Amino acid sequence: MKRICIKIGSNVLTKSNGQIDKQRIKNIVFQISELKKLGYQCILVSSGAVAVGRNKIKLDQKTDTISARQVWSSVGQVELLNIYSKYLNEHNLQCAQVLVTKQDFRTREHYLNMKNCISSLLSNEVLPVINENDAVSVTALMFTDNDELSGLIASMMDCKALYLLSNINGIYTGNPEDPNAKLLKTINGDINRLKQYITTKKSNFGRGGMLTKCSIAGRIAKSGIPVHIANGSMDNIVLDLIADHENVDHTEFIAYKKASTVKQWLAGSDGFEKAHVMINPGAEEALNSNNATSLLPIGITEIKGTFEKGDIVKIMNQAGKVLGLGKTSYNKIKAEQHIGKSGARPLVHYDFLFLY
Ligand SMILES: Nc1ncnc2c1ncn2[C@@H]1O[C@H](COP(=O)(O)OP(=O)(O)O)[C@@H](O)[C@H]1O
Numbered sequence: 001m002k003r004i005c006i007k008i009g010s011n012v013l014t015k016s017n018g019q020i021d022k023q024r025i026k027n028i029v030f031q032i033s034e035l036k037k038l039g040y041q042c043i044l045v046s047s048g049a050v051a052v053g054r055n056k057i058k059l060d061q062k063t064d065t066i067s068a069r070q071v072w073s074s075v076g077q078v079e080l081l082n083i084y085s086k087y088l089n090e091h092n093l094q095c096a097q098v099l100v101t102k103q104d105f106r107t108r109e110h111y112l113n114m115k116n117c118i119s120s121l122l123s124n125e126v127l128p129v130i131n132e133n134d135a136v137s138v139t140a141l142m143f144t145d146n147d148e149l150s151g152l153i154a155s156m157m158d159c160k161a162l163y164l165l166s167n168i169n170g171i172y173t174g175n176p177e178d179p180n181a182k183l184l185k186t187i188n189g190d191i192n193r194l195k196q197y198i199t200t201k202k203s204n205f206g207r208g209g210m211l212t213k214c215s216i217a218g219r220i221a222k223s224g225i226p227v228h229i230a231n232g233s234m235d236n237i238v239l240d241l242i243a244d245h246e247n248v249d250h251t252e253f254i255a256y257k258k259a260s261t262v263k264q265w266l267a268g269s270d271g272f273e274k275a276h277v278m279i280n281p282g283a284e285e286a287l288n289s290n291n292a293t294s295l296l297p298i299g300i301t302e303i304k305g306t307f308e309k310g311d312i313v314k315i316m317n318q319a320g321k322v323l324g325l326g327k328t329s330y331n332k333i334k335a336e337q338h339i340g341k342s343g344a345r346p347l348v349h350y351d352f353l354f355l356y
């Protein structure tokens, strides 16, 4: 089975007047049923709960922003899944609702429970429809947006590709409304240059925006999974991409060589770090070279925060630029004894290091 993850943004599922676009959902379901016939196993990450709920419930004036999101998402999620379920049944397919929080990726036990649940649904031919559990995930505990969630799912489930469907063809070299802005067809590595093109403009109901979509797409591609940002408002977009992606207008983040599962997990672990490890220019150069280099204490200048053996740390240069994430071989106390000294074991072995 070729396994893929498809993420659908709120705007793909709603019309400009805010109403749910049932025809769009119907077409997404059609594509999933066709993909199944072609031997694809799909995992759906669907936004839209808040947008759907907002249409159903008029809140009293006292309701604050957080409570509003909780009410709308929990009401909207029921409606959203009912629509998916109804259309899937027309193709003799079934779906399951999987609601997750960022915490579920933090502890290994929850991570494995979640992985087992999704694997079991897939092996029983049930389509997992995943969303953030917006009713209980609030502020600091939230995913940046569902793009981040879909990246974590694609890595966890070892997907062959991730499709991020938004209301736009892909990334343009400027404001998409500017006729001079061109669509970038492929991104190969350097995502930093994209920042100059991206405005803070978001789709009506979108959360993260294009910049977070890009940084997640870049990271996931670097860990070995190709990412396609494409227009989910176009009928049969995923089918077209799978048939001949080079001839469909969209942006592809070209995948690097497949990373190990540990490196893939690290690629999605931003925010889970226990401490920041600052390194000197020599160490930065060595890590960024083409050789498989581990992070040695001699290159470390400072440690901010505390960690135990096996915790994740964020690796940063002198200017504060984040270089990557690593899993430590020993704890902070031991690391501090060796800072700036030669001869000690790597704090982060190359096999447990993911560089952006
Ligand atoms: N350079 C750019 N190229 C493409 N889209 C951009 C660019 N800069 C800003 N955007 C905006 O990003 C939006 C998509 O991001 P987002 O709102 O997060 O979508 P979604 O809700 O599908 O996740 C587009 O609707 C577009 O207005």
Ligand SMILES: N[C@@H](CCC(=O)OP(=O)(O)O)C(=O)O
Pocket (backbone or CB within 6 Å): 008, 009, 010, 011, 046, 047, 048, 049, 050, 051, 073, 131, 132, 134, 144, 145, 146, 147, 205, 206, 207, 208, 209
């Ligand atoms: N979990 C929220 C969606 C959050 C989100 O990331 O939205 P989007 O940027 O449209 O993918 C919901 O279902 O409304």
